[in-house]
Amino acid sequence: MNWAEIITDLENKLSSKRFRHTINVVAAAEQLASHFGVDLNQARLAALLHDCAKNMSDEKLLGYAKEHRIKVDRVSRYDPQLLHGPVGAVLVKERYGITDAAIQRAVCYHTTGCKKMSALEKIIYLADYIEKDRSFPGIDAIREAAEIDLDRALILALTNSICHVAQTGALLHKHTLEARNDLLIKTRNVR
Ligand SMILES: [Fe+2]
Numbered sequence: 001m002n003w004a005e006i007i008t009d010l011e012n013k014l015s016s017k018r019f020r021h022t023i024n025v026v027a028a029a030e031q032l033a034s035h036f037g038v039d040l041n042q043a044r045l046a047a048l049l050h051d052c053a054k055n056m057s058d059e060k061l062l063g064y065a066k067e068h069r070i071k072v073d074r075v076s077r078y079d080p081q082l083l084h085g086p087v088g089a090v091l092v093k094e095r096y097g098i099t100d101a102a103i104q105r106a107v108c109y110h111t112t113g114c115k116k117m118s119a120l121e122k123i124i125y126l127a128d129y130i131e132k133d134r135s136f137p138g139i140d141a142i143r144e145a146a147e148i149d150l151d152r153a154l155i156l157a158l159t160n161s162i163c164h165v166a167q168t169g170a171l172l173h174k175h176t177l178e179a180r181n182d183l184l185i186k187t188r189n190v191r
């Protein structure tokens, strides 16, 4: 599918709130990509498609994962919405015909993060986190960091996400912890 066809498809599939969020993530990703020298087309497409599986129910996500041999770990089995990243990544290829593995990975890990994230993956995670309609305590510090240092901004976002998940009593995916540990070690930011 081309850009216009993907837009029409997403507009039909996603709620109007989710579609607006998607367009905001595209804008945030464009800004981050041009600032940090990441390929704009990859950033735009990954941002546009990042929530393409977000309309699916838990049952549908689990069924799709089984059908496409996506690994479903214990945490994702209890919280199947975590699968909208990995399922979205398969849709990117199979439904939207995007063969770029870097874009598929950015969609796959946009919710949990992962070890050794590429600049594109970092940008999509962050764009999703700080798009203009997002509002939560601590967002200003993350937005400010995102103008200067991508890794620092991502560490702040991951820390915020881990605290939020813990406070709400939800399950924490190990990929999120691994992403944060990896960045702290890489940037020697460990206390
Ligand atoms: Fe998402």
Ligand SMILES: [Fe+2]
Pocket: 021, 025, 050, 051, 128
């Ligand atoms: Fe999103």
